[in-house]
Amino acid sequence: MTISVAISGASGRMGTLIQQIIADTDGLELHSALTSSSAKEEMLGADVLIDVTRIDVSEANVDFALEHGINVVVGTSGWGQERLAALESGIPEGQGVIIVPNFSVGSVLGTHLATIAGKFYDSIEILEAHHDKKVDSPSGTAVRTAEAISAARDSEPVPPNADQPSRGQVVAGIPVHALRLRGVVADQQVIFGGTGETLTIRHETFSNTAYTHGIQLALNAAATATGLTVGIDGLLGIGEAK
Numbered sequence: 001m002t003i004s005v006a007i008s009g010a011s012g013r014m015g016t017l018i019q020q021i022i023a024d025t026d027g028l029e030l031h032s033a034l035t036s037s038s039a040k041e042e043m044l045g046a047d048v049l050i051d052v053t054r055i056d057v058s059e060a061n062v063d064f065a066l067e068h069g070i071n072v073v074v075g076t077s078g079w080g081q082e083r084l085a086a087l088e089s090g091i092p093e094g095q096g097v098i099i100v101p102n103f104s105v106g107s108v109l110g111t112h113l114a115t116i117a118g119k120f121y122d123s124i125e126i127l128e129a130h131h132d133k134k135v136d137s138p139s140g141t142a143v144r145t146a147e148a149i150s151a152a153r154d155s156e157p158v159p160p161n162a163d164q165p166s167r168g169q170v171v172a173g174i175p176v177h178a179l180r181l182r183g184v185v186a187d188q189q190v191i192f193g194g195t196g197e198t199l200t201i202r203h204e205t206f207s208n209t210a211y212t213h214g215i216q217l218a219l220n221a222a223a224t225a226t227g228l229t230v231g232i233d234g235l236l237g238i239g240e241a242k
Contacts, residue, residue, distance in 0.1 A: 144230075
């Protein structure tokens with residue numbers, strides 16, 4: 001079976017990478033490459049849409065795809081808990097959406113390890129850095145990591161002086177500090193503080209090619225997915241997604 005894939009955001013960094021992955025992967029074929037000037041109708045007839053745009057564009061693309069029987073992979077940041085809840089309730093029966101905060105295997109493992117460590121520390125902060133062209137902050141990966149850590153604990157951490165602007169954005173009780181720098185692809189550090197010690201779980205991405213395996217997994221899974229799946233954790237066999 002060959003999966004026909006439409007890409008929304010095809011002219012961007014991730015869109016360009018996805019086109020190359022599709023060309024190099026048996027069982028995948030490019031249906032259409034949509035840019036900001038493309039009509040949504042160009043995706044009609046595809047088996048799967050993969051969206052790597054902006055959150056406002058992404059929401060409209062997902063709605064359109066589902067209305068026309070197309071399953072979706074979303075690599076766009078900004079799909080927080082409220083948006084996910086609304087999306088899940090609106091997915092037609094027999095269709096599926098996979099929301100992927102990060103396609104990197106190492107990043108997913110880093111978040112998984114952080115949820116384990118988070119049970120043993122009450123002092124937790126996240127430092128994330130991305131390239132200077134990334135328009136959103138904090139990153140979807142950092143938000144997902146903070147939420148996953150808190151969900152695995154008995155209660156949310158209580159950060160000191162969280163009302164001070166320089167303390168970062170507090171997500172699920174965890175301050176997240178975002179850097180946007182030239183020369184960086186992606187870098188996340190989850191720092192745990194304990195009595196007389198600190199523990200840092202760090203994942204660095206040096207090239208967008210780190211996302212290749214995760215993109216392949218998500219596209220192949222999306223063709224037959226039903227309901228809402230968040231993350232590629234389950235596809236990697238390291239825990240239940242969502």
